[in-house]
Amino acid sequence: MNEILQRLSPISSEKAIKILIIIIGAILFTLLVRLIINQFTKSRFYKDLFRKTAPKRRLKTFMMITKNSLTTLVVLTSLFLIFDILLEPKELTTILASAGIIGVILGFGAQSVIKDVINGIFILFENQYVIGDSVKIGDIAGTIEDITLRVTSIRDIEGHLHFIPNGEVKTVSNRSRQWSRVILDVGVPYNEDLKKAFDLLNEIGKEISEDENYKNYIITPIRVLGITEFGESSAIIRVWGKVKPGKNFPINREFRKRLIEKAGQLDLKIPYPKQAIILKQE
Incomplete structure (x- = not known):
């Protein structure tokens, strides 16, 4: 593993240019996606298409999660492409095998994160709450400000912002549905x-x-x-x-x-x- 890392130091100009192109492309693609989503939510078409508040808030929630998920995916894909440029196929296989062993070790400590993500997926697809809903989760009551696959952010009446891992969401009282x-x-x-x-x-x-x-x-x-x-x-x-x-x-x-x-x-x-x-x- 150390020998492979030592061989990364002398990088040719051709490889450096490819890596630079990947990094710039990843940044531009992420910014473009975020710009398109932001402009769409501000457009007249979006406002006319979703005249009711509830479906508009749900779409906004999915767009926020899509932006964050795409950013993570682009970063991981870019890192893989950079390593693919820097390393030979055999060396890349060795690193991936080593990373797999480390991943197994870290996996035992990341069970709560996996639980948060899985529960976050269920929260979204079951439409339990969306951004802008007034809810009570456990002892915390307030307005949903942000949702990711791992964490829900709630602003209470005193202005405090609470971050609740989705795996800790057991019972939700939604005050923004029907009546x-x-x-x-x-x-x-x-x-x-x-x-x-x-x-x-x-x-x-x-x-x-x-x-x-x-x-x-x-x-x-x-x-x-x-x-x-x-x-x-x-x-x-x-x-x-x-x-x-x-x-x-x-x-x-x-x-x-x-x-x-x-x-x-x-x-x-x-x-x-x-x-x-x-x-x-x-």
């Missing part, structure tokens, strides 16, 4: 008029469903489901409805805002934690 549920539990004191509370909550739900800023996100009307629990000082009334994926969060916030405003106007009390302090004088 989301608006669920709000509102406490109403027992001495309040429940009918008035029901009417107020249904009125707010109707207003949001007709609001220009939210009506396109509503799938089924937001309405009162009923009393779901008896609290210590109030009855818990649940409000719910179906909305487009990921739109439950802004609609929840808007519903709470309007509830506080209208409850004050109608003199409807909303319970809140109270603490009584008793001062005892001696």
Whole structure:
């Protein structure tokens, strides 16, 4: 092996030119592929072809993985061609045999990497999630920023970027598929008029469903489901409805805002934690 490596030092100008051509060709080919994919995703044809967000995000995910996979393939192919130029067939066979032995040794330590790649393939073909989806994997919740065959990158609500090996992905909760549920539990004191509370909550739900800023996100009307629990000082009334994926969060916030405003106007009390302090004088 050492003798073969020593013979690599005197490289003829002809071989050097061939190696340079391979390196330049590999770089240009990689850049060309990346440029074509990037330009395609920005084109009007791409935007018109995929008017729906879901298939567009899935195609974008596959394009990202294709770019990375092609880059790896080009690098490996270039290295093989360079060694083929530098070495005689017998010498190349010897190096490949030695590399095979080393590969077997490293293989035992690379089992987790293989597991990650295999699981990554299943994640992609089963369409479990794509770039842009809002998901929860284990204890980490956020938006998918990048996917490779080995790692999934998630950005959480605080801005932290988490890298999760695909082999560690066991259970995925995808919040970006088909629809989301608006669920709000509102406490109403027992001495309040429940009918008035029901009417107020249904009125707010109707207003949001007709609001220009939210009506396109509503799938089924937001309405009162009923009393779901008896609290210590109030009855818990649940409000719910179906909305487009990921739109439950802004609609929840808007519903709470309007509830506080209208409850004050109608003199409807909303319970809140109270603490009584008793001062005892001696």
